[in-house]
Amino acid sequence: MTAPFLVARNIGKRFGALTALADVDLEIRPGEVLALLGDNGAGKSTFIKILAGAHPPSDGELLIEGKAVAFASPKDAAASGIATIFQELALSENLSIAENVFLGRELKRSIFGIPFLKRAEMRQRVDGLLQELDAHISDPEAPVGSLSGGQRQAVAICRALNLNARLVIMDEPTAALAVAETRKVLALTRRLAGRGCAVVLISHNISEVLEVADRIVVFRRGRKVAERLAAETNHEEVVSLITGAHPDVRALEKTN
Amino acid sequence: MLSQLRKVLAASALSFVVATAAHAADKHKVAFVPQLIGIPYFNAMEAGGNRAAKDLGVDFVYSGPVDTNPVDQLQIVQNLIDQGVEAVSVSVLDASSIAPVVESAKAKGIKLFTSDSDAPDSGRAVYVAQATDEGLGTTIIDELVKRVGEDATIGIVSGEATASNLNAWIGFMQKEAAAKYPKLKLLAPQFAGGTAERAAQISGDLMAANPDIKAIIAVASSTCPGVAQAIETAGKIGSVIGTGYCSPNTARSYLKSGAFGFTVLWDPEQLGYLTVWAGKQLIDGKSFEAENKIAGLDKPATYDAAKGILLLGPPAVFTKDNVDKFNF
Amino acid sequence: MSAVRQSGSGVFSMNGREWSLLVACLLAIAIFSVASPHYATQGNAVTVLRNSIELLLIGLGMTLLLAMGGVDVSIGIVMGLAAIAIGRILGADGSPFVALVAGPLVGALLGCVTAAVVVLGRVPAIVGTLGLLGVYRTAVFALLGGQWLSGLPSSLNDLLATTVLGIPVPALVIAVAYLIVWLALRRTPYGLHLLAIGNSEEKARLSGIPVIKVRFLTFVISGVLTGIAATFYVATYRNVETSIGSTSALDAIAAVILGGTSILGGRCSLLGTVLGVLLLRILQNGLLLIGVPSLWQPVVTGVLIIGVLGFEAVSNRLPLTRFQRAPA
Numbered sequence: 001m002t003a004p005f006l007v008a009r010n011i012g013k014r015f016g017a018l019t020a021l022a023d024v025d026l027e028i029r030p031g032e033v034l035a036l037l038g039d040n041g042a043g044k045s046t047f048i049k050i051l052a053g054a055h056p057p058s059d060g061e062l063l064i065e066g067k068a069v070a071f072a073s074p075k076d077a078a079a080s081g082i083a084t085i086f087q088e089l090a091l092s093e094n095l096s097i098a099e100n101v102f103l104g105r106e107l108k109r110s111i112f113g114i115p116f117l118k119r120a121e122m123r124q125r126v127d128g129l130l131q132e133l134d135a136h137i138s139d140p141e142a143p144v145g146s147l148s149g150g151q152r153q154a155v156a157i158c159r160a161l162n163l164n165a166r167l168v169i170m171d172e173p174t175a176a177l178a179v180a181e182t183r184k185v186l187a188l189t190r191r192l193a194g195r196g197c198a199v200v201l202i203s204h205n206i207s208e209v210l211e212v213a214d215r216i217v218v219f220r221r222g223r224k225v226a227e228r229l230a231a232e233t234n235h236e237e238v239v240s241l242i243t244g245a246h247p248d249v250r251a252l253e254k255t256n
Numbered sequence: 257m258l259s260q261l262r263k264v265l266a267a268s269a270l271s272f273v274v275a276t277a278a279h280a281a282d283k284h285k286v287a288f289v290p291q292l293i294g295i296p297y298f299n300a301m302e303a304g305g306n307r308a309a310k311d312l313g314v315d316f317v318y319s320g321p322v323d324t325n326p327v328d329q330l331q332i333v334q335n336l337i338d339q340g341v342e343a344v345s346v347s348v349l350d351a352s353s354i355a356p357v358v359e360s361a362k363a364k365g366i367k368l369f370t371s372d373s374d375a376p377d378s379g380r381a382v383y384v385a386q387a388t389d390e391g392l393g394t395t396i397i398d399e400l401v402k403r404v405g406e407d408a409t410i411g412i413v414s415g416e417a418t419a420s421n422l423n424a425w426i427g428f429m430q431k432e433a434a435a436k437y438p439k440l441k442l443l444a445p446q447f448a449g450g451t452a453e454r455a456a457q458i459s460g461d462l463m464a465a466n467p468d469i470k471a472i473i474a475v476a477s478s479t480c481p482g483v484a485q486a487i488e489t490a491g492k493i494g495s496v497i498g499t500g501y502c503s504p505n506t507a508r509s510y511l512k513s514g515a516f517g518f519t520v521l522w523d524p525e526q527l528g529y530l531t532v533w534a535g536k537q538l539i540d541g542k543s544f545e546a547e548n549k550i551a552g553l554d555k556p557a558t559y560d561a562a563k564g565i566l567l568l569g570p571p572a573v574f575t576k577d578n579v580d581k582f583n584f
Numbered sequence: 585m586s587a588v589r590q591s592g593s594g595v596f597s598m599n600g601r602e603w604s605l606l607v608a609c610l611l612a613i614a615i616f617s618v619a620s621p622h623y624a625t626q627g628n629a630v631t632v633l634r635n636s637i638e639l640l641l642i643g644l645g646m647t648l649l650l651a652m653g654g655v656d657v658s659i660g661i662v663m664g665l666a667a668i669a670i671g672r673i674l675g676a677d678g679s680p681f682v683a684l685v686a687g688p689l690v691g692a693l694l695g696c697v698t699a700a701v702v703v704l705g706r707v708p709a710i711v712g713t714l715g716l717l718g719v720y721r722t723a724v725f726a727l728l729g730g731q732w733l734s735g736l737p738s739s740l741n742d743l744l745a746t747t748v749l750g751i752p753v754p755a756l757v758i759a760v761a762y763l764i765v766w767l768a769l770r771r772t773p774y775g776l777h778l779l780a781i782g783n784s785e786e787k788a789r790l791s792g793i794p795v796i797k798v799r800f801l802t803f804v805i806s807g808v809l810t811g812i813a814a815t816f817y818v819a820t821y822r823n824v825e826t827s828i829g830s831t832s833a834l835d836a837i838a839a840v841i842l843g844g845t846s847i848l849g850g851r852c853s854l855l856g857t858v859l860g861v862l863l864l865r866i867l868q869n870g871l872l873l874i875g876v877p878s879l880w881q882p883v884v885t886g887v888l889i890i891g892v893l894g895f896e897a898v899s900n901r902l903p904l905t906r907f908q909r910a911p912a
Contacts, residue, residue: 074790075792078792090787090790090791091787092779092780092783092784092787092788092791092850093783093850094779094780094782094783094850094851095776095779095780095783099776103776103777103780103788103791103792103793104777104791104792104793105792106773106776108772108773114772115772115773116767116771116772117771117772117773117776119771294729295729295731296731323725417879444877446872446877446878446879447877447878447879448878449827449830449831450825450827450830451825451827451828451829451830451831452821452823452825452828453635453638453817453821453828454831456820456821457631457635457868457869458872458878460631460635461631461868461869461872461873462872464622464623464625464627464628464631464873465620465622465872465873465874465875466622467622478825478826478827480734481732481734481821481822481823481825482821482823485820485821485822485823489634489820490627505731505734506732506734506735507734508734508735509734509735509822510735
């Protein structure tokens, strides 16, 4: 087993008197898809916001490749190789794919001190990324606003890869997609892991998760209540873990 | 900061009034309150007032707001009344709000009248008027015919289509042309709004559309530079005469270049003189004649008793020969 | 309407709106040529182009502002203030070369002021620039002191009304300005950032774009272009009137919208702006030449804008749909 890319130790988060998250221990390894499951308010979102640098944790520590890190902002997290693809994709609908992928980090050459875009090179890099992800887009120059939901996910993933992300967090990537589109995005997720990226996936769709994830972590009432290898569990068990009907969860919640 | 500046200026104006009052208590005091101090037009009126004061042996007090604020103006008028000047003339900014001040002046036996800009229903003693709409309209046509003949096409460039005074002048131009010069062809007035840029564009287009055009009249003062510039740019100096209701300072370079043949307006210096003369007449309790010959003025001033208007006389015509005598 | 492409592959690649405008311009020229014998002359063509210079320059800046989701309704008065600076230098018989630098410099400074209010002060652009419109307008009055700058020497015009390698200087300046703005918009990170901000400021910020810097810079660029426009204004009209530039901002916005730039931001066409300005000027000139009173010209412009935008809204079914979806 490879060394984990990121280790979370005893992570907790309180908002005033409210404890949103407590004592979460988690390892995320390169090349694996880790799915986070749980009801609304179980703490998944709070946890990924801490990973993404949007919230500082109240307790515990994060280690990246064995070294403790503290993120003051999403920028810090990005600098450490963590990219988040939000439900509401932060893409500019009026710009082309390549422009979106490179937005804010354009390739440029300086002529008389003025930065000019290296358009051909950016285009080439994006074509390569799209090919690697096996995402077919008929008109790469079209504005992203004219693409389908799945194609936009592909663009967002390209953008994450281009930022040299080592850990990509995907928040409900298939929530708004049609069946065929969902298949494509799940395939993309696997290919992303295949490139050696760590992927954290949040989803409510259990069969989807079982299909694509390597490992499953279940959150409940602000705690991590279970961790399973996808290959060693099934739909029913996952449901009982989420609802708290599973004996392991009951035992855990009794001790607390 | 601006209001502070205004206070300082008002204070200094008042101390000036007090000082003058203490200095020569025996002379009659006539005051004039312009719409705005520090601009060439009213500076010229002030100069005329001072000349009249010297000729007629009265004290002349000139004080006004630093911006065109009607409330400030009324306060200055009220202050002058309280300080005991005997006649005050106002170039009225807001005709609707001056009546109470007229009442207060009357109560103290002070003559309050208007100059340059009137408030007809305020009960003022007299209105010293610079020119009539009719005089301005007919003068410009008569002067033009002298230069281009009766058989000519003439363009008219005005400002805002809503400006009632400009429309009145145009009306009298058309009346004069129809009555006296049947062959004269006045083109329909064009409206340039307030900018010189648009006036120039329209004038250029008028010359292109009417190759036989002989003159262009700039009705709004804001259109004067545009009309002149268009004539210069089109290379029509000599074949097209520009004119209009333009002050000598605005038109000076165009009169000299030949783009303008002449301009028509009144002389505010003479208006200032007439204002102080009228104030003295009122203080002395003398009435105005139908025609008043005044030593310090070029032309007799006519009095319309029914309307209570003392008129400076026919408008002045400025040409390249006399323009340098004026500064407003 | 097919999906709108942002990144035209070349300076002269054209989209549907741009073609429509070109056809409209040619159609108007054809109709006017038939209707008036004075229309299709070289002199008139020069007049139309001459009349377009200021609006072209201001329009290029306004295109960037609208594309960014901003606007500047005070820009005409910015031109006025820059013109006063230029006029003062010329009026004091200063070097025309100094005057040449003054326009862009004052424009840039006022661009900084506007940006400070709108960008740093986080005031919506329409509100902030509306406020500044009042401030700048008062500044124009205060600086001119109720008196226009007129009859300025022609030294600046002598400098700009020449040709370089057979090309008139104004045409050269417009071409260079167009090319620079086009390159900045389509070939530099700045342009991408500007369009991303116009699409969604929040998303742009999430993407790591220096939103404040880009927005600030855009107001400054618009100011500089306006300062250059002021230089041509003063050179041509040799006059600065108190109402200078009062219609420029709305004219520019009209031309820019006509040219296909979205009032919602994120999408723009520089070539469309150029064609929009030309169409407006061609109509203004041609309508007068065929005898339509200037009073009716704003109506034609208004109908044109409502017509174009209305047609687009209907043909898109959803008025605010900016991007056509391709089949998945």
